[in-house]
Amino acid sequence: MRILFVSNYYPPYERGGYEQLCRDVAAALRVRGHDVHVITSDCGVSTSRVEAGIYRVLRTEVDWRPYLGTIGYFLGRDRRERETVARFRRVLEGVRPDILFVWGMYNLPRALLAVAENWGAVEVVYYLCDYWPALPEAYVLHWQEPALHPVLSPAKQWLGKLASPESRGYRPRLDHAVCVSEAVRQRLREAGWPLERAPVIHNGIDPAPFLGRARTWNRRQPSAPLEALYAGRVSPEKGIETAIDALARVRDLGLPAHLSIVGRGPRGYVAGLKATVRRRGLKAAVAFRNWVARDEMPGLLAGCDALICPSVWAEPLPRSLQEAMASCKVAVASRVGGIAELIRDDENGMLFPAGDAGALARQLERLIRDPDLGSRLALAGMQTIIDGFTIARMVDEVEGYLLKLAEVRQAICTKAASRLAAT
DSSP: OOEEEEESSOTSSSSSSSHHHHHHHHHHHHHTEEEEEEEEEOSSSTTTTOOTTTEEOOOSSSSOSTTHHHHHHHHHHHHHHHHHHHHHHHHHHOOOOSEEEEEEEETTTTHHHHHHHTTSSSSSEESSOGGGGSOOOHHHHHSSSSSSSSSGHHHHHOOOOHHHHOOOOOOOOOOOEESSSHHHHHHHTTTOOOOOOOOOOOOEEEEOOHHOOOOSSSSSSTTTOOEEEESSOOOOOOHHHHHHHHHHHHHHHTEEEEEEEEOOOHHHHHHHHHHHHHHHHOTTTTEOOOOOOOOGGGHHHHHOOOOEESSOOSOOHHHHHHHHHHOOOEEOOOOOOTGGGGOOOOTTTTEEEEHHHHHHHHHHHHHHHHHHHHHHHHHHHHHHHHHHHHHHHHHHHHHHHHHHHHHHHHHHHHHHHHHHOOO
């Protein structure tokens, strides 16, 4: 098959785990003999970078660099969209794929999907690993967000009324769609998307780098400090305040515990977290570290006991939890989104209600007081990944789905050609 992936972002530029997942699936399908290409935005990577089969030519709707999104709305929104559609058409005509595999679309103009779904010569398939179909377009959200500096908020509100941004209106058909979790499928169905027959193909990881660094759960004595880790985007929806509050409660009990927060996010939000840590007297117990490359994650996880995922939004299915479980660490996560499709409470990890610092603190307390509990959960979590959440299993299912669509399409084309010849 000749496959053209469409993704708003693509490594080495990353905003979340799904860009890495897109690259992993594309690379695996290429290894299996398919002719794989990727078209993505020009964000974060020099357009002079030469990469076989990668086209970094799309323009995002909103330029997220400070103030350029606001300026760009008045000076070039329509021009940016026309350029992007034209570049998309050129790549589509040049590659002539059998499958157009739409991965991430947030902040790309949905006019691209109108072109794709009306092309006729390509089967359009969606892998829905977030909620972008149900989100407003990027410019609508841009004008709803506060200004970068509070002093400028009144000016942005005034400009927002002048702009009156509205959706451009194209609603993709999603005739062929796959969801990363049942939670994503259900939430999009509730938002009115026709996904009743959409299969669920859980994402996965290559466990080898993590298994290679894994060892029996570190903590063997209740007196040893619990080393907890948060790794990911540092932003409000991730619920990091819950983890900090829970750590304070655990330490108030006289129990030893540390928390490392690894990732990047808005400067003002990160500064607020650090102020909270100082105010709670946790400066010696909480460490902040910038984002690390993916190949550093096995080593980072090797030094912790538990990975905390305290999100307050409906996480589709976090790969960070899968990586921690493959590393023989205890996954402690809020019961949101697709997480419960991976973690079974007290069987292969721990769950707690989103935003409930007391419940999280009680789970951490159990790990500190009962090392055997942590060992049991960590080993069960590692086996869960080996048995059902590998990238190889995921690619098997994705490839099978795409091949079936291609076969059906070929059969239809052959039948149509036969009828035409008969006339």
